[in-house]
Amino acid sequence: MNNQTNVDTATRSGFPTWLMILLPFIALALLLSVFAFTDPLALFKADLPPIEDLIFQRIEIFDGGFRVDLINGGPDAVTVAQVLVDEAYWNFSMEPSQTIQPLARAEILIPYPWVETEAHEIVLLTDTGATFSHEVELAVETPSPGITEFIAYGLVGVYVGIIPVGLGMLWYPAMKRIGRKWLGAILALTIGLLVFLLIDTFLEGLEIAEQLPGVFQGEALVFFAALLTWMVLSAIGTRRGRPSPRYIAGLLALGIGIHNLGEGLVIGAAFALGEAALGSLLVIGFTLHNVTEGIGIVAPLLPFAAVGYSQEGKDRPALKLFVGLTLIAGAPAILGTWIGGFAFSPLFATIFFGIGAGAIWQVIVDVGRLLQRFAERENEATLSWMNVGGFLLGLTIMYLTAFLVSA
Amino acid sequence: MNRRKKKSEVIGRRQFLKASALTGGVAAVSAALGTDLNPTANLTKSKISDHDNNTHGGFGAVGQVDYARNGFDPSELLYDWDYGEVSELDNGQTLREYTFVAVDKEIEIAPGVFFPAWTYNGRVPGPTIRCVEGDRIKIEFINAGSHPHTIHFHGIHPASMDGLPGFYAGSIAPGESTVYEFDAFPFGCHLYHCHSVPLKRHIHKGLYGAFIVDPDPDKYSGEEKQIAKTRNHNYRENENVNEMMMIMNGFDTNFDGDNEIYAVNSIAFAYSADNAPIRIRKSQRQRIYLINVTEFDPINSLHLHANFFNYYDHGTTLQPTLRTIDTVMQCQAQRGILEFSFADFEPGMYMFHAHQSEFAELGWMAFFDVVEG
Numbered sequence: 178m179n180n181q182t183n184v185d186t187a188t189r190s191g192f193p194t195w196l197m198i199l200l201p202f203i204a205l206a207l208l209l210s211v212f213a214f215t216d217p218l219a220l221f222k223a224d225l226p227p228i229e230d231l232i233f234q235r236i237e238i239f240d241g242g243f244r245v246d247l248i249n250g251g252p253d254a255v256t257v258a259q260v261l262v263d264e265a266y267w268n269f270s271m272e273p274s275q276t277i278q279p280l281a282r283a284e285i286l287i288p289y290p291w292v293e294t295e296a297h298e299i300v301l302l303t304d305t306g307a308t309f310s311h312e313v314e315l316a317v318e319t320p321s322p323g324i325t326e327f328i329a330y331g332l333v334g335v336y337v338g339i340i341p342v343g344l345g346m347l348w349y350p351a352m353k354r355i356g357r358k359w360l361g362a363i364l365a366l367t368i369g370l371l372v373f374l375l376i377d378t379f380l381e382g383l384e385i386a387e388q389l390p391g392v393f394q395g396e397a398l399v400f401f402a403a404l405l406t407w408m409v410l411s412a413i414g415t416r417r418g419r420p421s422p423r424y425i426a427g428l429l430a431l432g433i434g435i436h437n438l439g440e441g442l443v444i445g446a447a448f449a450l451g452e453a454a455l456g457s458l459l460v461i462g463f464t465l466h467n468v469t470e471g472i473g474i475v476a477p478l479l480p481f482a483a484v485g486y487s488q489e490g491k492d493r494p495a496l497k498l499f500v501g502l503t504l505i506a507g508a509p510a511i512l513g514t515w516i517g518g519f520a521f522s523p524l525f526a527t528i529f530f531g532i533g534a535g536a537i538w539q540v541i542v543d544v545g546r547l548l549q550r551f552a553e554r555e556n557e558a559t560l561s562w563m564n565v566g567g568f569l570l571g572l573t574i575m576y577l578t579a580f581l582v583s584a
Numbered sequence: 585m586n587r588r589k590k591k592s593e594v595i596g597r598r599q600f601l602k603a604s605a606l607t608g609g610v611a612a613v614s615a616a617l618g619t620d621l622n623p624t625a626n627l628t629k630s631k632i633s634d635h636d637n638n639t640h641g642g643f644g645a646v647g648q649v650d651y652a653r654n655g656f657d658p659s660e661l662l663y664d665w666d667y668g669e670v671s672e673l674d675n676g677q678t679l680r681e682y683t684f685v686a687v688d689k690e691i692e693i694a695p696g697v698f699f700p701a702w703t704y705n706g707r708v709p710g711p712t713i714r715c716v717e718g719d720r721i722k723i724e725f726i727n728a729g730s731h732p733h734t735i736h737f738h739g740i741h742p743a744s745m746d747g748l749p750g751f752y753a754g755s756i757a758p759g760e761s762t763v764y765e766f767d768a769f770p771f772g773c774h775l776y777h778c779h780s781v782p783l784k785r786h787i788h789k790g791l792y793g794a795f796i797v798d799p800d801p802d803k804y805s806g807e808e809k810q811i812a813k814t815r816n817h818n819y820r821e822n823e824n825v826n827e828m829m830m831i832m833n834g835f836d837t838n839f840d841g842d843n844e845i846y847a848v849n850s851i852a853f854a855y856s857a858d859n860a861p862i863r864i865r866k867s868q869r870q871r872i873y874l875i876n877v878t879e880f881d882p883i884n885s886l887h888l889h890a891n892f893f894n895y896y897d898h899g900t901t902l903q904p905t906l907r908t909i910d911t912v913m914q915c916q917a918q919r920g921i922l923e924f925s926f927a928d929f930e931p932g933m934y935m936f937h938a939h940q941s942e943f944a945e946l947g948w949m950a951f952f953d954v955v956e957g
Contacts, residue, residue: 256696258647258694258695258696258697259645259646259694259695259696259697260646261844261946264942264945264946265643265942265945265946266643266644266645266646266694266852266853266945266946266947267642267643267644268642268643268644268646269646275696287642288642289642302694302697302837302844303697304696304697304698305698305837306697306698306699306835306837306838306844307837307838308837308838308840308844
């Protein structure tokens with residue numbers, strides 16, 4: 178009682194609340210000005226050269242030269258003094274100036290007689306003598322966004338996205354026929370496939386995150402984006418109550434769709450950054466790799482999977498549902514190749530991969546619950562040998578087909 | 585140079601094959617549309633720059649080095665013979681006294697590229713010592729730099745004057761000084777450099793220079809006496825020869841053990857056609873005192889365009905050691921004298937450069953502007 182009164186009086190008789198809120202800010206400002214004017218850390222940085230960090234954002238290869246987009250990812254301004262191509266000094270022009278402020282961008286134009294399909298190395302030499310290099314592994318002219326290029330990129334997206342997912346769904350009638358005995362294993366296979374995609378998406382995202390300037394903390398961004406996506410999807414799911422099979426299938430398609438968007442981004446960006454290679458057989462590799470995704474998406478739609486949704490489960494899923502799911506899962510690959518090819522940004526790519534990972538994780542949770550309920554109904558263990566086998570098979574199929582598309 | 589580390593690797597481990605998928609897709613689309621969308625289809629098509637804003641097709645450094653700020657001009661370094669403070673000793677011997685001060689100095693070695701050099705007397709290369717065989721050379725060496733340094737001469741001298749760390753005067757600490765004194769032998773084209781360890785760092789940071797000892801004609805007879813006269817700066821015969829000092833050097837600006845810049849007399853492309861080509865007269869005999877102090881690369885070379893020269897390895901002979909060659913190679917610290925003439929040649933620009941094309945394109949590329957007269 179006594180204490181309570183004391184606290185109340187202290188609050189009321191002291192400074193106004195807004196001042197109390199501002200107080201830490203004022204203290205912080207004072208501390209910063211002390212740093213700014215007295216430089217107490219001078220001892221540590223006496224005579225040290227500036228920290229330089231230039232990041233290649235994009236290299237456009239055009240008939241007669243290279244156009245390089247740069248970002249200064251370091252804390253100090255960086256001046257590009259000379260440009261070397263293939264270990265030779267070369268003429269260049271730089272906009273807006275040869276000095277780039279921290280986090281600012283610049284464009285370098287280098288007229289150069291590059292050789293089709295051969296490698297070229299671009300090195301930037303700064304005024305302090307530091308070098309930053311990027312290798313164009315296979316020089317081909319960067320496509321400019323025209324109608325034919327849009328169609329070509331879009332069709333590549335169809336190849337790696339829509340076609341394999343649609344092909345995978347063609348197993349639906351067969352899956353229905355083999356009966357409920359195998360459903361657990363099929364759901365477990367779906368989880369195996371998703372776990373592979375989850376790890377793959379994370380690794381891919383972390384790899385792209387490395388190219389971001391340090392200040393963006395790219396690696397953390399991947400995890401934040403994943404966490405946020407998972408929470409949002411969980412919240413949506415909770416509001417809807419127990420998720421229906423169609424909802425799970427839709428979510429599966431969405432998660433896989435975001436993953437495929439990421440794949441599209443990387444493919445498109447490969448071209449944008451002057452990396453491209455030969456070998457049309459590999460499209461088939463990609464198609465094979467992504468076929469399993471189709472199986473996964475339709476697994477929850479099997480009639481006997483609808484635990485507690487007898488009404489919905491008895492409906493025969495309409496063809497348009499399959500088409501819709503295919504588009505949700507496959508079409509983002511087309512969008513990805515367009516974005517990657519014509520407007521690639523490592524920052525957005527990093528966030529996209531994080532979102533993809535979060536969505537896939539949420540789908541793993543949902544399909545896992547579905548499997549668990551199914552097992553309970555059938556009086557089987559969730560981790561039966563059959564289910565573990567299905568999981569491993571899913572993982573193995575993805576792993577082995579990835580051989581076809583991994584360097 | 586071997587620069588294959590990638591600081592910016594943008595595409596992941598699957599980049600290559602994902603891109604392949606694209607190419608394959610494009611091929612399929614091309615087939616479908618009946619057009620050639622595949623950018624790799626025409627492998628032989630070459631991409632030639634249509635930017636002919638430069639006479640060499642865009643090749644070369646951009647901008648100008650500020651020689652005034654550096655405190656030395658490569659066009660002057662060619663002819664900057666330092667005869668020292670000359671006096672005569674009681675025994676009749678010529679005494680040449682020099683003062684060398686080691687100082688740390690940032691120098692601009694290519695337009696806009698600054699290198700934290702260690703120098704003798706604020707310049708790279710250091711002063712070109714020019715003397716005659718048998719002269720007494722006395723060098724007061726003051727270290728005003730931040731690291732211990734020495735001067736080690738390539739020549740004949742006692743062990744105590746060898747400028748080695750750990751022996752006799754040893755390394756001269758910052759703020760200390762010493763005196764190197766010896767008789768100049770043998771005649772030839774020599775060099776000096778710091779011998780402190782780590783050796784590579786002390787040399788490539790800029791502590792080196794030319795040490796040229798002229799033959800004494802009195803010691804030779806007949807034709808050799810005449811040749812010696814043309815080599816000795818005290819004789820009128822020497823005035824008819826256009827003599828140039830060129831030190832082939834390199835700079836590892838990012839300290840990764842590979843040179844980013846190659847040059848003669850330190851400045852990349854200093855004597856290029858659009859910079860300051862070396863103007864020489866047709867009628868004059870030409871002589872280059874050529875010294876290789878390039879670090880990291882075992883050899884360097886000079887190739888003269890459209891002409892041939894005689895070569896005197898180490899400059900220690902009066903007869904050429906190689907005749908009628910147009911390319912000579914030197915290992916690290918090797919040096920020699922080149923003699924040639926452009927008499928009866930068409931006036932114009934004559935190139936010379938390292939015939940390691942890489943060195944040439946990284947700065948060791950130069951021109952003679954041959955004029956009438």
